[in-house]
Amino acid sequence: MKIKEQAMAYAIEEEKSSTHLIQEIKLTLNRKEKPKIVVTSSKDSYRELSKIWDNDIGLRERFIALYLSRNNKIIGYYTVSSGGVNGTVVDNKLIFAIALSLPASAIILAHNHPSGSLTPSEADKDITKNIQKAGKFLQIQILDHLIITSDGYMSFADEGLM
Numbered sequence: 001m002k003i004k005e006q007a008m009a010y011a012i013e014e015e016k017s018s019t020h021l022i023q024e025i026k027l028t029l030n031r032k033e034k035p036k037i038v039v040t041s042s043k044d045s046y047r048e049l050s051k052i053w054d055n056d057i058g059l060r061e062r063f064i065a066l067y068l069s070r071n072n073k074i075i076g077y078y079t080v081s082s083g084g085v086n087g088t089v090v091d092n093k094l095i096f097a098i099a100l101s102l103p104a105s106a107i108i109l110a111h112n113h114p115s116g117s118l119t120p121s122e123a124d125k126d127i128t129k130n131i132q133k134a135g136k137f138l139q140i141q142i143l144d145h146l147i148i149t150s151d152g153y154m155s156f157a158d159e160g161l162m
Contacts, residue, residue, distance in 0.1 A: 036073065036074075037073065037074045038071070038072050038073050038074075039066075039068060039072050039073075039074060039108065039143075040072065042144055042146060042153070042155035042157060042158050045066065045108050045110070045144060045146055045155075046146060046148065046152075046153040046155075048066070048074060049064065049066060049077075049108075049110045049146060049148060049153075050148060050153075052064060052077060053112060053148060057112050057114070057148070057149065057150050058114050058116065058149075058150055059085070059114060060082060060083060060084055060085060060088075060114060061082070061083045061084065061085070061086070061087055061088045061111060061112055061113065061114055062079060062081070062082045062083070062088065062111060062112055063079070063080045063081045063082075063083075063088050063090050063109070063110070063111040064077050064078070064079050064080060064109075064110045064111065065077060065078050065080055065095045065098065065099070065107050065108075065109055065110075066107065066108040066109075066110065067098065067099055067102055067104035067106075067107055068104060068105060068106040068107065068108065068143070069104070069105055070105040070106075072106065072143075075102050075104055076102075078094070078095075078098045080094055080095055085114050085115075087123070088111070090127050090131075092130060092131055092134050095107065095109075095131060095134075096134060096135070096138060096140065099138075099140050100138070100140075104140060105140065105141065106140065106141040106142070106143050107131075107135065107140060107141070107142050107143065108142075108143050108144045108145070108146070109128065109131060109142065109144070109145040109146070110145065110146040110147075110148055111124075111145075111146075111147060111148070112147070112148045112149060113147055113148075113149055116149045116150065116151060117149070118147055118149060118151075118152065118153065118154040119147075119154070120147060120154065120156065120161065124145070124147065125161065128142070128145045128156055128161070128162070131145075132162070142162070143157065143162075144156055144157040144158075144162065145157075145161075145162070
């Protein structure tokens, strides 16, 4: 089963009064199917995440968050950022804004290395630690962070880096 990106739509509606203009923000999630795919290992995560990357896996770096329910069923994913050959910017606020709106109980992080290297950089390790800290505060568990290439993957959890 192919994972499809869940459409998130933000709409601003205006409410008029004689003295103030107030904007109401509404968040809508279009969910066509109930979650069915269960993730129990890094191999499961890699199998599903590798379906998201297409022929650009060696062209530019992308950072993706995979959102899970309490029983580790995949709710959906969100492309947090797309960058260039050498990196991409990751905004923790975006990762958790989506998680809180679903609501997700856990997240699996993933990004690709266009170079083909499966070795995490110091920046990769720092980003993971920062996201883990935020998740702990919000009671949203970060289960793993995968580096994905066209030849395979590396799991932070499997390597004891989580």
